[in-house]
Amino acid sequence: PYDTPTSDLVLQSSTGVCFFVHKKVLSHASLLFSEVLSLPQGELPANLDDSSDFYKGRPCIRMQEDTRTLHSVLNVMY
Numbered sequence: 001p002y003d004t005p006t007s008d009l010v011l012q013s014s015t016g017v018c019f020f021v022h023k024k025v026l027s028h029a030s031l032l033f034s035e036v037l038s039l040p041q042g043e044l045p046a047n048l049d050d051s052s053d054f055y056k057g058r059p060c061i062r063m064q065e066d067t068r069t070l071h072s073v074l075n076v077m078y
Helices: 023-029 031-037 067-077
Strands: 009-012 018-021 058-062
Touching: 018 023, 018 067, 023 031, 023 067
Parallel strands: 009 058
Antiparallel strands: 009 018
């Protein structure tokens, strides 16, 4: 369920699994995400796929949580 083409953010678990999510959903569900996602963003690199901060053209946040934990948290948010 976390691989929709309309996603605008990637959360990557500590085990390397990527979850394609929506900033708006995370911001509404979590004050922490709302604050983090409202911070000013740096300039986009020339080639998004070469940047470790992006995955498949979307900003990527590397999380400390493992895949199972992150999946559970996202299930609650969505």
